[in-house]
Amino acid sequence: MSAILKISDLRVAVDGKPILKGVNLEIRQGEIHALMGPNGCGKSTLAYVVAGHPKYEITGGAIELDGVNVLELDPCQRARLGIFLAFQYPVTIPGVKVSDFLRHAVSNVRNPDRKEGEGLIPMKDFRKELKDRMSEIDIDSEFARRYLNDGFSGGEKKRMEILQLSLLRPRFAILDETDSGLDSDAVRAVSEGINKLHGPHMGVLIITHHERLLEFNKPSFTHVMLAGKIVETGDASLAHDLHANGYAAVRERHPTEAAEEQAVTVKE
């Protein structure tokens, strides 16, 4: 039976200011969902909250993975449960080699009960696996010895996120604007990478402004977020329509949320 990531009436604030105002979303393993919406509508907030970033205050609602209360778990427990966030802005960690970092990550995610200091997965097996995954998504094997994201271009950082996705094989992956800031070749490489990884065991939420990532990874569902709520859900054609015509029609159909969006914009 496939697992479900269920987000119900999720309400989130930052510094007392409401950002998410009752988000409902259900993703099953194997499904691709697209999440679109204008800047500032709360897409990235949703991604961070699912991953467990500590700066967000949960004021209501629930996130469950197969009945497990995700909100009670710290970020590393969520990762070990099978939740993955591909960061919009991956963090640089100088002095930490990509291969060492990933070996720690893989050891923990594949052995969720692992305590620090307990054995890492065998170096020899890991090296081979890493090399194979890197070649699949066209990353030079030399990157394994470099420091994590240190001096990487935007495209290299995003590929590094996809590499991690391919090694960690989560049940649910959220890709936060993995296509932004990339040239079309890089988007193609990343899209193909996701396409190869996607399968019946991974549910994917693709957050994007563009349609390009979705060309390779056709969503079963497209959600539109406005002022902290999902206001519409459709199929792949909705994504296409939004990309072609923008959000004006959505705002017309949802005047209340459009007004809230406007109010926040004016205040800022």
Place this chain on the structure above:
Amino acid sequence: MTATMTDIVTGFSRTAFEAFLESRDEPGWIVDVRRKAYEQYQDHLAVPLDSEEWKRVETRTFRPDQFHVRSEPSEAATFGSLMQDRAEFSGIVTHVDGHTTRATLDKQYAKQGVLFGDLRTLLVEHREKLEPYFGKRGVQARRDRFSSWHAAFWTGGTVLFVPKSVSINEPLDSLIGLSSAGAADFSHTLVILEDGASATLLEETASATADAAGLHVGAVELILGKEARLRYVQLQNWNDKTWHFAHQAGRVESNGMLQWTVGGLGAKLAHIHQDVHLDGRGAEAEVNGVTFATNRQVLSYYTQQWHNAPNTRSDLLYKDVIRDKARVVWRGMIKVAPDAQKTDGYQRNDALMLSDACRVDAIPGLEIEADDVRCTHGATAGRVDREQVFYCMARGLSEFEAMHVIVQGFLQIVSDRIPVELVRETLNQAVEHKLGIG
């Protein structure tokens, strides 16, 4: 043997000094040097310590009279050496409580005139080679209270003398141990590389037990001739009850290269003067420092890079990790003499603070008297970046593991500059131990 073991009168009074001299049975010229240093020590004791230097280093609870130089080493003591058993060395020297208990040197190097062993013995046997350097070019007795104290009471130490153009390919190892409470180590490391010689000396300090309070008043002199190349590592790994005071100096002649790595992990309080003098045209020095202070440790480093000749290059990088209520002090200075044109000087100290109660004082400085130089300095201090921690956790690392990975990465940048793998591994292991994961 233990039943008859007698210790010298406790402390460092005149009576104790005379008893110490009595126990040594040394030639007159060495006794004369000691006596002169003792008078300088008395003169220095009569005046307060330099308040600017000592205001950041709390010594109120330091009682010199609680320590004494032992007349014999404790035989039972064993030391958890981090390096000695891990590689093949061309020579090994071990000192316990200021006395040499072991000294070996590969025959092929002995035949070429290399000296490696105990200062106390070699200074007598090879006076003509060592006297011109000992206490004269690197660390002079008169400098301050601690240098004169050391020069009066030095017990022994490691000597390495490499004749002209001789290269020692494998590293040499020196272990300095303190065995019991109240024991003092006044060891003196004297390294002389004649023109064109090269060598690697790895030195570490260790305590036999975790809680025996010890004292180290030491000196290190590294003298490099023209085109000589020395890699010197000192890993200070006393227990955290030990007081560590040291003057350490390197002098480099034309086109010589000194690569000096300092690891500061142990000690209750450590205060070290580290001076690098670039005396000849084209002389170079690279200084790497890794310090990790926890609990209530205080680790203080005064580093000076003296550019005394043209076309000299120095490159100093210290990285400090500080946790709990510990404190690290670093005061760095680059001095460029008027005729040291085309100097290239660099100094940097980065501190990573792991707790609210820890403290770091980093004070870089430049004194430049030449007009055609490039000197750069900087210091940073900061907390672990929470976004880095979150990123690691989002990949399944626990919060502690994330912190540890980030700390190790922070120190890796210095580690990358150390060309001896054994030292890199040893440092990593020592850091893991400090982090509580090794």
